[in-house]
Amino acid sequence: MSGTEHVEQRLRRLLRDNRFRPGERVGSERALAEQLRVSRSVLRRALERLEAEHLVRRAMGQSGGVFADDGKIQRHLNTVQGVPDMVRRQGLSTETRVLRLELAQPFPDERRALEIDETAPVIRTVRVRYAGNATLSLDTSVLPARRFPGLLSENLDGSLYALLTEHYGLQIDRAEETVEATTADARQAEMLEIPQGSGLLEIYRVTYDADNWAAEYAHDFFRADRTRMHMQRVGTNWKRSRL
CATH class of the missing domain: 1.10.10.10 (Winged helix-like DNA-binding domain superfamily/Winged helix DNA-binding domain)
Structure with a gap:
C-alpha cells in the first residue's frame, strides 16, 4: 500500500x-x-x-x-445569496447558461408579486445553473424593467444580485420564499439533464430592497439530489438575550 x-x-x-x-x-x-x-x-x-x-x-x-460531503450544495435559507456565490463558497466551480432574456408584459402572479400594474413591462430571464460539472437549478427571475434600464444588454451569466448591486445600487434587505417538493416535467428534465420525474425543490421568492420595494420575483427549481436546505431557528428569547 x-x-x-x-x-x-x-x-x-x-x-x-x-x-x-x-x-x-x-x-x-x-x-x-x-x-x-x-x-x-x-x-x-x-x-x-x-x-x-x-x-x-x-x-x-x-x-x-x-x-x-455527499455531493450536495447546501442552500442557507437564512441568507439572501446568489447561486454563483453559494456554489463557490462550497469549493465548486460554477457556470450559468442563459436560455432566455426578454422584455415582456407581466403574468398575473408576477404583477402581484412585484406590485406593478399590468402595463408595466418586466425583464424575464431563464437560466440553468451548474455546480461543478452537473446542473444544479433552473431559475426564472422577473424584474421591473423601469427600475433596471439597460439590463437587457448586460451579461447575465454570473450573479444577478452582484450585478444589480454594482450597476444599479440595489441594497437587498430580505427575501420571502416558499419551498415545495415536486417532480420534473419533460421540459425541466431536458433543461436540467435529468430523467423526467426526478425530484425537485420548487422555490418561489420575492426579494425586497432596503425601502421594502419588491425588486425581483423568482421561480426556481433545484435538483433535490444535489441540494440540501439549511436554516437557523431561534427561540422567542433570542433577541432579548442579545440586547
Missing part, C-alpha cells in the same frame, strides 16, 4: 468514526496533516481521491478547509 493509499484509509476512518455530518468542517489541511503526521502533498493526493467520491470537499479562503 502506497503512502497516499494509507492516508486515504486513515481519512476514511476519521470521517466514519467521528460521524461528521455533510457540510461539517473536518479541519484545515495543515491541521489534518499534523494530526496524521504526513506531508501536505501526500494529504492532498489522498483528499483528491475522496473528493472524486464526494466524501469530502475543499474550500479556499479564511473560512475554508476540508468538509464532509
Whole structure:
C-alpha cells in the first residue's frame, strides 16, 4: 500500500468514526496533516481521491478547509445569496447558461408579486445553473424593467444580485420564499439533464430592497439530489438575550 493509499484509509476512518455530518468542517489541511503526521502533498493526493467520491470537499479562503460531503450544495435559507456565490463558497466551480432574456408584459402572479400594474413591462430571464460539472437549478427571475434600464444588454451569466448591486445600487434587505417538493416535467428534465420525474425543490421568492420595494420575483427549481436546505431557528428569547 502506497503512502497516499494509507492516508486515504486513515481519512476514511476519521470521517466514519467521528460521524461528521455533510457540510461539517473536518479541519484545515495543515491541521489534518499534523494530526496524521504526513506531508501536505501526500494529504492532498489522498483528499483528491475522496473528493472524486464526494466524501469530502475543499474550500479556499479564511473560512475554508476540508468538509464532509455527499455531493450536495447546501442552500442557507437564512441568507439572501446568489447561486454563483453559494456554489463557490462550497469549493465548486460554477457556470450559468442563459436560455432566455426578454422584455415582456407581466403574468398575473408576477404583477402581484412585484406590485406593478399590468402595463408595466418586466425583464424575464431563464437560466440553468451548474455546480461543478452537473446542473444544479433552473431559475426564472422577473424584474421591473423601469427600475433596471439597460439590463437587457448586460451579461447575465454570473450573479444577478452582484450585478444589480454594482450597476444599479440595489441594497437587498430580505427575501420571502416558499419551498415545495415536486417532480420534473419533460421540459425541466431536458433543461436540467435529468430523467423526467426526478425530484425537485420548487422555490418561489420575492426579494425586497432596503425601502421594502419588491425588486425581483423568482421561480426556481433545484435538483433535490444535489441540494440540501439549511436554516437557523431561534427561540422567542433570542433577541432579548442579545440586547
